[in-house]
Amino acid sequence: MPKLTKREQAIKSLVDRDKRYSLTEAVGIMKEVPPAKFAESVDLAVKLGVDPRKADQMVRGTCELPHGTGKTVRVLVIAKGEKVAEATEAGADFVGGEDMIAKIEGGWMDFDRMVATPDMMGQVGKIGKLLGPRGLMPNPKVGTVTFDVAKTVQSIKAGQVEFRVDKSGIIHVPVGRVTFDQAKIEENVNRLMETVRRLKPASTKGTYVKGVTITSTMGPGLTLDPSQFTS
Numbered sequence: 746m747p748k749l750t751k752r753e754q755a756i757k758s759l760v761d762r763d764k765r766y767s768l769t770e771a772v773g774i775m776k777e778v779p780p781a782k783f784a785e786s787v788d789l790a791v792k793l794g795v796d797p798r799k800a801d802q803m804v805r806g807t808c809e810l811p812h813g814t815g816k817t818v819r820v821l822v823i824a825k826g827e828k829v830a831e832a833t834e835a836g837a838d839f840v841g842g843e844d845m846i847a848k849i850e851g852g853w854m855d856f857d858r859m860v861a862t863p864d865m866m867g868q869v870g871k872i873g874k875l876l877g878p879r880g881l882m883p884n885p886k887v888g889t890v891t892f893d894v895a896k897t898v899q900s901i902k903a904g905q906v907e908f909r910v911d912k913s914g915i916i917h918v919p920v921g922r923v924t925f926d927q928a929k930i931e932e933n934v935n936r937l938m939e940t941v942r943r944l945k946p947a948s949t950k951g952t953y954v955k956g957v958t959i960t961s962t963m964g965p966g967l968t969l970d971p972s973q974f975t976s
Contacts, residue, residue: 759965760965772931785923787919787923789916790917792915794955795914802949804941805886811936819839819857820856821840821858825862825864828892861890863890906920916941957974
């Protein structure tokens with residue numbers, strides 16, 4: 746049997762795999778685990794009682810985390826006319842129209858989120874097959890197809906995260922970094938869970954939030970008691 750490293754031994758002594766933790770307990774344990782050599786991300790996985798194959802049970806949205814994710818998000822805005830200057834002034838990293846679309850067609854993908862004005866979606870649709878698999882396609886349901894580009898760019902830069910339930914009924918969302926204060930991580934998680942609850946489809950039957958797990962990049966997955974997020 747392979748010998749456990751000191752870090753693995755520490756994790757084993759701290760974590761009860763059969764326990765459902767409160768959020769405060771879980772974050773406290775996460776911060777006790779010996780740190781990796783980089784700023785680890787904290788991620789939340791939420792198992793929902795929905796059937797993603799049904800259009801009326803697709804859970805998708807955005808949430809403005811009060812303390813952001815700790816990651817610098819590169820925003821691309823596809824627009825024309827006065828909206829180009831508006832996007833630039835709002836802090837967008839890349840702004841353009843058909844020139845940026847051609848650049849993406851050529852293989853460029855050095856951005857994390859895309860915002861497009863409605864009058865540019867005809868051209869953006871041409872690269873949908875490139876954007877879709879990477880989760881980068883602008884969508885009016887999450888506010889990334891809009892003429893209010895300044896507000897949207899500022900929101901994304903301030904810590905807005907986008908999420909969508911996958912085919913297994915699970916949402917995966919970054920909620921900060923291990924280096925954040927414990928209270929900030931908890932506030933981010935609670936804000937996200939409030940948003941997920943508000944998006945509960947009317948057609949959903951039975952338990953909506955079935956399971957919640959929080960983990961750091963190199964740390965253990967800690968199972969949370971989902972009942973703490975139901976009220």
